[in-house]
Amino acid sequence: MSRVVTLVLVDPSGAVLGALPPYEVPMPWWQEVADVVDGARQHYGVDVTVLRLLRASRDRPHGGAVVYAAELRGPGTPSIVDAAPADTAALAPHARRAPWAEPGGAHATLSWAADRLAARGRLVARTVQQRTWNLSAIWRLETVSAGDTAPVDAPHPVDLARETAWVKQVPPFFAHEGAVLRWLGEALPGTAPALLAEEPGRLLLAHVPGVGRYEADATELDELARDMHRVQVRAARDLETLLAAGLPDLRAPRLAERVRAVVAAYAPDDPALTALTDGLEARLAAVAECALPDTLVHGDLHPGNAIGAHDGRVIIDWGDAFAGHPAFDILRLTAGVPEAPALIESWAARWRADVPGCDPEHAVALLAPVAALRNAAVYAGFLAAIEPSEAPFHAADVPFWLDAARALL
Structure with a gap:
């Protein structure tokens, strides 16, 4: 294709x-x-x-x-x-157009990044536009030391100490990504890309060697779940700090609001989904009785959002992150994976070791259809926040996840 x-x-x-x-x-x-x-x-x-x-x-x-x-x-x-x-x-013109999608928008962001790199003694030798859509714009920046005498647009001679950096621009609903990366850099260095500079909507990131782990096998998926478990155990202690820095709150009360809103907007006459939302308080109360802590949730934890090699990874793309139940990440990581039961069992064993008396498996079972509705709400939010010409990126996702929720009831 x-x-x-x-x-x-x-x-x-x-x-x-x-x-x-x-x-x-x-x-x-x-x-x-x-x-x-x-x-x-x-x-x-x-x-x-x-x-x-x-x-x-x-x-x-x-x-x-x-x-x-x-x-x-x-x-x-x-x-x-x-x-x-x-x-x-x-x-x-359109009111919901992203700033990087306007003429001159890329130039402004690349100039911002070049200034920040110059302050670190690096000159931009080459820029490569990698991605642009309504959720982000990403450029790869190849840099040389400011002390090098060769012109910055020269070919790639081996005697120049070239380094790669990345600049990422995101919409307002992902503006908390910088705060999450900053916290990760302080609390758990090496877990996520190093944040070199930021301002609202703009991130300058250090290069992470390796490739996206799209083809990860079950063993590596379990290791990725272990990596995220380490983050979540640590983040549970700092959750109020993360919320104060702008992390979206999708703990039980707000989660219920979001789930009800998407069903009301897209499937108001669906008896199965209406029954789910009618019983949401009781379901979420039962989840709370499972005794896992609310924490930092990545929100889109799949192997493509990890870069590295089979023996070590860095987790990227924290724009979907929120404060909520850790089961959402293991549900996303194991979606469609044949080894899902074993991976969930391994994940649950880690939580039982750290939170004696908790019931992780029951929490996963209770939250599975809610997670699908949360995904539908995420894509509905994207559609409400972007200009119509880019709606094809996400329009099919809302009905897909509503169907997934029905199938899990």
């Missing part, structure tokens, strides 16, 4: 220049744009920054024909463009 990409070009002021002819890129994931930028350069000799999705031929990710807005970097208008792109309506 691949993508066929069309870029509608704008200049730094936002004026529409036209559209490049379509071209194919091998990676199907809509939010991954490094090969989109490379393709524009290779096929048409233009340098661009991809701003946002304008239209997709499919109603859910990924692959197919996709149209992006892209800012032209450099003067002039390429002669190859079609002067009458068909997506001008999606180019109109």
